[in-house]
Amino acid sequence: MLEVLRRSFALPEWLTANMDPFETLIITIISQNTTDRNTKRAFENLSGKFHITPEALANAEVEEIERCLKPAGLYRNKAKVIKEVSRIVLEKYNGSLNSILEKPFEESRRMLMELPGVGPKTADVILLFSGGKPTIPVDTHVKRVSKRLGLAPENGGYEDVRKALQSLFNAGDYLDTHILLISLGRKYCRARNPHCGECPLRILCPSRSC
DNA sequence: GCCCAGGTGGGTA
DNA sequence: TACCCACATGGG
Structure with missing residues (x-):
């Protein structure tokens, strides 16, 4: 089949199993219940305004993030979630998701799903695309x-x-x-x-x- | 104008 | 546990 x-x-040519985990997280949150085209527009707005790093997004004004995300819809939720998840990655995980992805699969998945805005779909995208994990x-x-x-x-x-x-x-x-x-x-x-x-x-x- | 899009989280029973 | 609903813009 x-x-x-x-x-x-x-x-797609970009398809690999080693995309940057944090960037994958942000793109996947933006993409929730949203078309690819609108996800791309919103992500280009965001990456044009900020570095896609936990530091930059945790310190950004939520209204600024909202403006970037408007084309993707659900922008208030997503902006709040992105700022908050960035803060948690920065403070709790020293600015990197790698320590989570190094854990065994089930533990890694559970830890990702404890992050705000990360349900099973988003966790599995990060595990597959950035962790090379079998899901x-x-x-x-x-x-x-x-x-x-x-x-x-x-x-x-x-x-x-x-x-x-x-x-x-x-x-x-x-x-x-x-x-x-x-x-x-x-x-x-x-x-x-x-x-x-x-x-x-x-x-x-x-x-x-x- | 209507329906749906690469979900999640909170509420209710 | 299992549903229901808000969130919201853009395109067919």
């Missing part, structure tokens, strides 16, 4: 596509879907799996989508009516 998806979608972040696309394809239980929650997917793919493919399922979901498997019939996995899809 991954081979079909690899042939159908290009993986598959489950966003709305991944969840929907996995259920449509029968890869995960229909009534499963976040952890059910994540564990089902991880049992089906090799750990070395988790990064590609995450990205390719999102690509698939975005393009073909969503409400009121006219392109469903062109889906490269339509043979596998039980509903065939995305």
Whole structure:
């Protein structure tokens, strides 16, 4: 199945497993419930105004961060969370997430999820993209596509879907799996989508009516 | 005008 | 534990 998806979608060139953890954290918070385009706009505003470091963002005026984040929506929440999480990383973790990422997987994940604005999805993105840890972040696309394809239980929650997917793919493919399922979901498997019939996995899809 | 987008956290039962 | 809802702008 991954081979079909690899042939159908290009993986982004920036895709590696060693992105800067703090930058990944900030981008992922901005991206919550937001399109890529608006995430990019907001992040460019923010990185144009501040260094993306715990020091700079912890000391920034929250109103300044809010102005940068407006294009992404939910900007008051996100600005408050970014300032607060920056302060915690600075004061509690000496300005770096590396000490968290060096811990064993479960402990590392738990510590990340104790940070404000960091739930399972955001924690898994940081673990996968910046920690090189074996996990598959489950966003709305991944969840929907996995259920449509029968890869995960229909009534499963976040952890059910994540564990089902991880049992089906090799750990070395988790990064590609995450990205390719999102690509698939975005393009073909969503409400009121006219392109469903062109889906490269339509043979596998039980509903065939995305 | 309406619906949804790469979620999280707080509240309620 | 399991849902429900606020948060908010931009694009189809």
